[in-house]
Amino acid sequence: MTVATAVAPTPPSPPPPADPATAPRTLPRPRAGGVAAVLVMTALAGFACWAFADLRINAATLVDSASNAVDFTRRMVPLDFPPVAEVLRLCGQTMAVVVCATLLSVLLSVPVAVLAAGNTTPHPSARFAARAVIVLARAVPDVVLAIVFFRVFGLGALTGVLAMGLHSVGMVGKMYADAIEQIDEGPRTAVRATGAGRLQQLVSGVLPQVLPSLVANALHRLDINLRISVLLGFVGVNGLGYEIAGALNALNYRRGMALALIVLLLCVLVELLSGTIRRALLRNAAAGGRARGVRGGGARTAGGRTGLVRTVPAPIAAAPAAAARAAATRVSPPWNARRVRRTAYAAMTLLALAASVWGAGLAPGQFFGALGNIGRTLGLFWPPKTGGILPDLLSDLFDTVEIAFAATLIGLVLALPVGALAARNVAPSPATAAVFRVVVVLVRGIPELVLAIVFVVITGLGPVAGALALGIGAVGLLGKLVADSLEEVDPGVEAALRATGAGRWQVFCSATLPQAAPALVGHVLYQLDVNIRSATLLGIVGAGGIGFDLLNASRVLDFGVVTTVLVLVFATVLAVELLAVWLRRVVR
Amino acid sequence: MATEHPPDTVVRFDGVSKQFDSEVLALDDVSLSVRAGEMVVLLGLSGSGKSTLLRHVDGLQRATSGTVTVLGTDVGRARGAGLRRLRHRIGFVFQQFHLVGSLTVLENVCTGALGRLRGPRLGLLSYPRTVRHEALRHLDRVGLLSQAFQRADTLSGGQQQRVAVARALMQRPQILLADEPVASLDPESSAQIMRLIKEIGEEEGLTVLCSLHQVDLALSWGHRIIGLRAGRVLMDSPVSALTRDDVMSVYARLGVATPAVLTAKAG
Incomplete structure (x- = not known):
């Protein structure tokens, strides 16, 4: 990625002339930070290109694999679907685990976010600790958590719920903290000025403002967890993924691919549903903001009609007549269509949550019983052991990093044009933008697992499958992020350049791209971060890299090695994370 | 009428x-x-x-x-x-300046020349030296020569509007x-x-x-x-x-x- 702002190399500079007006420099002096950022980004891009070449991802490889693909297709058809009742049971089981995990992550994330947000934290040290929890939760891959919890709690929903629930705090907690930091402080100050306590301030001044983003992020995480849950089936989280793992291990591709197709449909369905809800929420939030003044005024004149106000103190100068009128007026909102609708939605949500908790069959007894031997179990994981295969582990880790880089490169090359065409302000026509938005959603709907299995079968076990699966999968996330950040630029600047007579491409390069560049760099690094974790995960299904060692070690109960792998992956992810934080700060 | x-x-x-x-x-x-x-x-x-x-x-x-x-x-x-x-x-000066805040003042002025240059431009180096010199002259005219290499968003509102005027001048408008x-x-x-x-x-x-x-x-x-x-x-x-x-x-x-x-x- 070229960043226009960063630097330009020094021109073969003559000594600066005495009068800057006669022969002025036409290029800025390079800044140390800018030069470093360009060097680092060039190095990253270079490594990605090298990884791409080193993995032999090219047309020849793909052509060679064509016969595999034919062979695979022959072994795959006809698809062997389980009976409908069985399918529904598996979908229900998977959804129950995913909903419970997301619920757990929300319940944990809210307090963590309150502590982590600069404006609500009680103390800087609490803020630091909460931020550390968030980073830790994000850096430990969910599959590692799943392996640990599988050992503690055995096969069942609990393992998946805890693994995904804890790992999700890394993302959900961060999003929530960011949302809290972005609120308008006015309402909270006003609530504080009435003498409200800290918790009251949070509930009345902060919560109403962040609620839409709270729900939207939870739904987003639900989508992600659904895809992950399928992968976790390979390490013993029951549901659709577990059945797929079983079928594939038995080389029963007809059953395996049929289930994968069901997963795909389920993912697209959930994605569409949650997307609709999120859009409705955000639209409501925006409309509510506009209408708030009017509604507030109405509530005041009606004498405390809002349901939030539990006790209505008598106005200081209230005439007896006014008091009587106020007493006669209802103090809860009327049951209009809006309220009925909202109550119905709330009830449905609660029902779905309750059904999920019940359906997941989370046994508290199992949880607390296992908690007793958690010390002993965790003892198995300590100290870290290399099992004499440290060189192999390191080389596999390098493979994983290589896969992640190559996948990010593939993703970037595909996502930039797709994302640009999906952005309304860049696409040649609104229809084009709409079509490419749909493409992005569809790609997002395909779980990486399904892609990985397909590519493993086509290109054989190994890193090429992983890189291709992740690269194509990246179009879903990165394409959306690219489109969003292009759409978020100040349209005035684009209009200003159009007004100078600049053409479409010129406006894109001189106004849209420079404004979006910092966000784009951030998104690409985020995708790299995601890809390193996902590359680890995909190793489990045979897509190369260190994930395979992880699975093997946990199968042969060599938990010291699991810990070593964990530490290695953790260190890598953390290094990328730190690099990203630094780059984002420099490239602003 | x-x-x-x-x-x-x-x-x-x-x-x-x-x-x-x-x-x-x-x-x-x-x-x-x-x-x-x-x-x-x-x-x-x-x-x-x-x-x-x-x-x-x-x-x-x-x-x-x-x-x-x-x-x-x-x-x-x-x-x-x-x-x-x-x-x-036709030069156009807007109420909200509409500069690219993350780019240098000089590059913002250079974008005024896009209408007579071919193809997209990214980075100061992509503008011909003569264009950059002309942009510096316009910056001098609006009194911001010494700020040429600052980021546009580091300037005050009045200064940003002068940059916008320089960008419009870059078009050699009628x-x-x-x-x-x-x-x-x-x-x-x-x-x-x-x-x-x-x-x-x-x-x-x-x-x-x-x-x-x-x-x-x-x-x-x-x-x-x-x-x-x-x-x-x-x-x-x-x-x-x-x-x-x-x-x-x-x-x-x-x-x-x-x-x-x-x-x-x-x-």
Whole structure:
């Protein structure tokens, strides 16, 4: 990625002339930070290109694999679907685990976010600790958590719920903290000025403002967890993924691919549903903001009609007549269509949550019983052991990093044009933008697992499958992020350049791209971060890299090695994370 | 309304109306003509159609009916390269400056030359050296040479607006449009910007159309004042024929009797 702002190399500079007006420099002096950022980004891009070449991802490889693909297709058809009742049971089981995990992550994330947000934290040290929890939760891959919890709690929903629930705090907690930091402080100050306590301030001044983003992020995480849950089936989280793992291990591709197709449909369905809800929420939030003044005024004149106000103190100068009128007026909102609708939605949500908790069959007894031997179990994981295969582990880790880089490169090359065409302000026509938005959603709907299995079968076990699966999968996330950040630029600047007579491409390069560049760099690094974790995960299904060692070690109960792998992956992810934080700060 | 146009007319509106998707009529049968070298001030309440009128001059918006002719080109029919060529001859200064904050001041000025350069440009190096020199000259002219390599978002509002003026100059325009160029600035910066636009306009022989809110500024600055209300031209008169009260009546509430002077014709 070229960043226009960063630097330009020094021109073969003559000594600066005495009068800057006669022969002025036409290029800025390079800044140390800018030069470093360009060097680092060039190095990253270079490594990605090298990884791409080193993995032999090219047309020849793909052509060679064509016969595999034919062979695979022959072994795959006809698809062997389980009976409908069985399918529904598996979908229900998977959804129950995913909903419970997301619920757990929300319940944990809210307090963590309150502590982590600069404006609500009680103390800087609490803020630091909460931020550390968030980073830790994000850096430990969910599959590692799943392996640990599988050992503690055995096969069942609990393992998946805890693994995904804890790992999700890394993302959900961060999003929530960011949302809290972005609120308008006015309402909270006003609530504080009435003498409200800290918790009251949070509930009345902060919560109403962040609620839409709270729900939207939870739904987003639900989508992600659904895809992950399928992968976790390979390490013993029951549901659709577990059945797929079983079928594939038995080389029963007809059953395996049929289930994968069901997963795909389920993912697209959930994605569409949650997307609709999120859009409705955000639209409501925006409309509510506009209408708030009017509604507030109405509530005041009606004498405390809002349901939030539990006790209505008598106005200081209230005439007896006014008091009587106020007493006669209802103090809860009327049951209009809006309220009925909202109550119905709330009830449905609660029902779905309750059904999920019940359906997941989370046994508290199992949880607390296992908690007793958690010390002993965790003892198995300590100290870290290399099992004499440290060189192999390191080389596999390098493979994983290589896969992640190559996948990010593939993703970037595909996502930039797709994302640009999906952005309304860049696409040649609104229809084009709409079509490419749909493409992005569809790609997002395909779980990486399904892609990985397909590519493993086509290109054989190994890193090429992983890189291709992740690269194509990246179009879903990165394409959306690219489109969003292009759409978020100040349209005035684009209009200003159009007004100078600049053409479409010129406006894109001189106004849209420079404004979006910092966000784009951030998104690409985020995708790299995601890809390193996902590359680890995909190793489990045979897509190369260190994930395979992880699975093997946990199968042969060599938990010291699991810990070593964990530490290695953790260190890598953390290094990328730190690099990203630094780059984002420099490239602003 | 004027139906004959002097030969040196550069901007001409003939019965122009603009309707947005709702029932709002932003321009209502506007006819006017502006001669080369004139400095015209547009006055009116917010929403009276000033911005819409300016945006019709360089085709950022198109008329629902009527024709807009600028520098001999029918703006409503201009498309693609033709429209871009026309726009390149028209500088536009916006209320909100519209600079790319993360780019250097110099690169922002250079973007004014995009209309005569081929292909997209990314980074200062992609602009020819001569363009960069020309941009520096314009920056010098607006008094910001020493800030050339700062990021645009490190400048004050008044400075950013001067950069925007330099960007417009980079187009070597024949017409300069300014849409409330000082509405976001303090009085001192406002006076500076208006002085700058006037000086440059006179030196370069530019035709300037500028919308303003400040009546006093309008009276001291322009040659001619056009008052708009609800998309209609309410007043069109040389400044010399107007008193402050005449001009204030543009802002008067609807229903107030219209002074006779408002019907005076320009030129």
